[in-house]
Amino acid sequence: MSQTQTRLLIRNEHVESEMIGNEWILLNMKEHVATKLNELGGYIWSIIPEYGHMEGIIEKIAEEYDIDRHTAEQDVKPFIEELLGSGLLTYAG
Template sequence: MDLNQKIIFADTVFAQEVDDEMVILDMESENYFGLDEVGTSIWQAMQEHGTLQDVFDALLEQYDVEPEILEKDLSDFVEKLLESGLVEVKAH
C-alpha cells in the first residue's frame, strides 16, 4: 500500500454513525456495511485527512499500536473497501 495515495469515497456511499459504530449504505448495490469501533475510527480519519499517510499518522496517535501492525490493518481495511466498491485510491 502506498501511503501517499488519497482515498476517494464513491458518490453512492452514505455513512451514518449509530451507537459508536458506522453504518454504510452503498446506494448502487443497496448493500449495508457495519463497522466496529476501530473501523469507524479509520473511516472517520479517512474522511478528515487527505492521504493515507495522514490517516496512518492520526491513528498512530489515537491508538497504542505498533506501526507495522497499524499499516497492515489499514491496508487490509482499504482493500476491503476497494473490493466492495466503496472507495477508490488515487495518487496524491
Template sequence: MNKNVESTTNHVYSQSPGNIVSDMDGDKVMLSVHNGKYYNLGELGGAIWDLIKEPLTFQQLVETLRSQYEVDQTECEEQVTDFLSKLKKDGLITIEDKVDA
C-alpha cells in the same frame, strides 16, 4: 501486505459518493446506494471512514490513527491496508494520485 492498496505517499484515499452512514452504539454502519449492501465498519473502520472525508495518504491515515489509539506501526499499517482493500474491492473509496501543490 495486500497489494490492492498502495502504502505510499503517492496516492490519496477518500470516500466515494453514494453511501449512507449512521452511528449505532459506537460503531458505524453504512449502506452503499450503488450496490445495495450494508456494511458494519466497526469502531476503527468508522474512524478511518471519518478521516477519509477529505483525501489523505496512507501514511497520514496511519499517523493520525496511531495518535488516537495505542497500536504499533506494523499492526496499524496492516489493519489500514486490510480495511482499505475491502473498501476498494467494493468500490467504496476513491484512490487518486497525489498532486503536490
C-alpha cells in the same frame, strides 16, 4: 513507503454513512448494499476525508491508539484494501 500509501483516497459518492452506537453503517445507495463497521473501522472511515491517504491514516491511528506504526499498518492496510475492493473507496485521479 509505497506509491499506493500516498495516493489520495476518495469515498464513493453513492455511499451514505451513519454512526449508530459504537458501529458505523455504510449504505451504498447505488448498489443497495449495507456494510457494518466496528468502532475502529468506523473511525478510519470518518478520518478519510481529513487524512486522505493510507500513510496519513496509519500515522493517525498509531497516534490515537498509542500503538507503533507497524501495528497500525497491520490494522489499516487490509481494511483500506477491503474498502477499495468493495467499491466503498477509490483512488483519486
